[in-house]
Amino acid sequence: MIKPRLFRGFRDYPPEEMLFRERLIERVRQVFRRYGFVPLETPAIEYVDVLLGKYGSDGEKLIYRLAYKDGNTLALRYDLTVPLARFYAMNYTRLPLPFRRYQVEKVWRAEHAQMTRGRFREFYQCDVDVVGAPPPIPDAELISLISDALSDIGFNRFIIKVSHRKFLPEFLRYAGIEAPSELDVARVIDKLDKLGKERVILELEKLGLSARQIGKLFDILDISGEPDEVIERLLSLLGEDVSDICGEMRRFFGMVFSFGVPKGRLVFDLSLMRGLDYYTGIVFEAYLPDLPDVGSLAAGGRYDNLVGLFMNRSVPATGTTIGIDRILTAGRRLGIMLKDKNVAKVFFALFDKEFVDYVLSIVSRLRREGVPVELGGKLCSIKENIQTAEKKGYRYLLIAGGDEKRKGVVAVRDLKTREQKALTVSELVKWGKEICG
Amino acid sequence: MIKPRLFRGFRDYPPEEMLFRERLIERVRQVFRRYGFVPLETPAIEYVDVLLGKYGSDGEKLIYRLAYKDGNTLALRYDLTVPLARFYAMNYTRLPLPFRRYQVEKVWRAEHAQMTRGRFREFYQCDVDVVGAPPPIPDAELISLISDALSDIGFNRFIIKVSHRKFLPEFLRYAGIEAPSELDVARVIDKLDKLGKERVILELEKLGLSARQIGKLFDILDISGEPDEVIERLLSLLGEDVSDICGEMRRFFGMVFSFGVPKGRLVFDLSLMRGLDYYTGIVFEAYLPDLPDVGSLAAGGRYDNLVGLFMNRSVPATGTTIGIDRILTAGRRLGIMLKDKNVAKVFFALFDKEFVDYVLSIVSRLRREGVPVELGGKLCSIKENIQTAEKKGYRYLLIAGGDEKRKGVVAVRDLKTREQKALTVSELVKWGKEICG
DSSP, rough: OOOOOOOOOOOOOOOOHHHHHHHHHHHHHHHHHHTTOEOOOOOSEEEEHHHHTTTHHHHHHOOOOBBOOOTTTTOSOOOSHHHHHHHHHGGGGGSOOEEEEEEEEEEEEOOBBBGTTTTEEEEEEEEEESSOSSHHHHHHHHHHHHHHHHHHHHHOEEEEEEEEHHHHHHHHHHHHSSSHHHHHHHHHHHHHHHHEEEEOOOOHTTTTTOOOHHHHHHHHHOOOHHHHHHHHHHHHHHGGGGGHHHHHHHHHHHHHHTTTTOOEEEETTTOOOOEEEEOOOEEEEEOOOTOOGGGOSEEEETTTTTGGGSSOOOEEEEEEEOOHHHHHHHHHHTTTTTTOSOOOSSEEOOOOOGHHHHHHHHHHHHOOOOOOOEEEESOHHHHHHHHHHHHHTOOEEOOOOOHHHHHTTEEEEETTTTOEEEHHHHHHHHHHHHTTT | OOOOOOOOTTTOOOOHHHHHHHHHHHHHHHHHHHHTTTEBBBOSEHHHHHHTTHHHHHHHHHHBBBBOTTTEEEEEEOOOHHHHHHHHHHGGGGSSSSSEEEEEEEEEEEOOBBBGTOOEEEEEEEEEEEEEESHHHHHHHHHHHHHHHOOOOOSSEOOOOOOTHHHHHHHHTTTTSSSSSSSHHHHHHTTTHHHHHHHHHHHHHHHHOOOOHHHHHHHHHHSSSSSHHHHHHHHHHGGGGHHHHHHHHHHHHHHHHHOOOGGGEEEOOOOOOOTTTTTEEEEEEOOOOOOOOOSSSSEEOOOOOTTTGGGGSOOEEEEEEEEEHHHHHHHHTTTOOOOOSSOOOOOOOOOOGGGGHHHHHHHHHEEEHOOEEOOOOOOOOOHHHHHHHHTTSSSSSEOHHHHHHHHTTEEEETTTTEEEEEEHHHHHHHHHHHTTT
């Protein structure tokens, strides 16, 4: 006997989760399609040097290599963005710009698994990207898409934070901060939500920043309000240096609102820091104010340098990830997504071999009419059929034996109320369609 | 610059294929759901000893191992049946029998890639299995499911060959064949369709079979006709030894026809040999008589010994694979599945920054009404918008500038006929819904 087991950090998606997940992914796909995006899939296995293009040494540790030939050639994909860039570079001559694709596939990361905190080594990414269009039209479109997707799924209250990657160097210059690196400061600022201002100030001091530098930095980070007000304040503090970025942000916000995204859903948050070595323009992140611990439900931004890794020219790009797993977690906690054990709502008993034909022909009729039915797997007593149906979580048991066949009916037993009624086959089809909604 | 490239045997699924594939998979899933099957997903990465359970030394060569720790621990799944058995063994206490699941995921095999012949190292498997129910009810249900799925997809003429794994030893005994192994003889018989009888006889002679043995073997293999006639002939030739199997086959065929599968779709084919070391009962295979070279579109059978590898007791099981790739190939060749380049049917031009707001609000309205729209990625001339829309394969270009905004309309240009008409926004929504079907 082989001991059945899974490697740490990996999990099965059992039916009660998958039913849910399939519905969610299909709903998100429908939003992608409405926005005119087209699907792409790429191989799980690629050359290591292709996959590491973006991540360099960080990726080295997190990538699952294959023991193939020299053992250094192939690995499992780490995300869906690098494969998109590689795909675009290989096919650009036949892909009219902009290339707008969605991709919903699994990725693998050899991270420290924290399964209780929902951190796994294998997980879905659900990405949508626009390659080959400058800001801010596609960026604004992605915000509208995130807003539509989260509303469609059933979330009422969510916030999309927005900022621009190119602000940070200007902020640092304004505050007179040269060393330490931009990245170190950004990492600390990124913790503002989690740690609060006081602890962030302590950490900035640890990095060697003076009180005056920190003060000036917060003159900027503390700015909040309507996008237009924030832009005015930034222009008055930083002047010329940020006028291009501010112009882009102004056009961007105008478009987001023209798309009909409610004003209350957008926050211009200057402390939003995302993947500094990667993003090059507008960045964004959606979260639920009611469940801040779930983290971002969707996040992304502009990355104009990635595709160029694989081509002799630079190609602008922007995209977002929809966090399927976090959406599922949040949806369950808010009670907007309920667990189902079955697709079918009815279980058809098999108990008398004389009338198997009668049962099978009705099961077949129901299914052809679009009513899902589970048929009992073997001939057994009515009692045993009831037990199986109950264990499987079915509310209704259908029974058809000699009496029913003579009368041309089927008995429908409600396993909850224990009531039973007889329906003709056409009545049964109608009833079946009703209970399936 | 990193050279963008793929490893041999791997491929991208570009949008024009994916659009198709997504529709096909969704349609097949709907059939699975109607039959009361529930979805499961399992990790791509599992322990090597778990994955090799079924395949032993054959699998050794074909499995992609990961370079992880000692390099011998983990590998990529090779199929979806072993993971199902492993999942069942780990969860059986909470899974009421029978457990009926479908799983549509990719698998990886380090085979010799023959890409021109459609043989890849990564491909989808689309499996549906019933664990924990004896023959022949679920076996018959699977035949009905295959028949419904292929009809729903649009195939009119297909044949499902059926046989039983336990016939072969009886046939060999009847023909007085002891050595060579069952497996060797089965491999030759399996080529009957491809090579024809004469060449198969030559190959059987090479295995050392006498003319008399071969003659007696063909007394059986030549039997054909209605299931009942075949069963009668078998009973008269082989007697008692096959009476149990023949009884099972008779009940099985009765049920298949009760499910409403047309008689002409079933062939009781005694030369059908499938995975001898694996199957234990009824086996089947669906193919298109008009496209025999495509191979089987669906295939499967009963395997009562697999789940037991992971448990202390034996658990009966039966299942089928739906061959998504072959169905796509066949569907295209028969013209029942057409390629689409886009989800959306309309491309909305962006050409005048004064009226971007007007355009965005209409795009948004169309999308919310369920009409997919691709929005131009940047402001550019009408001419350039037309070129982009044409390159992308769009039939209709929508235009809205100052004139249109004043009149509250949108210009719809048919890029094929070059006709243009003006529609109010509500007329546009109605028109959009119509062209999207």
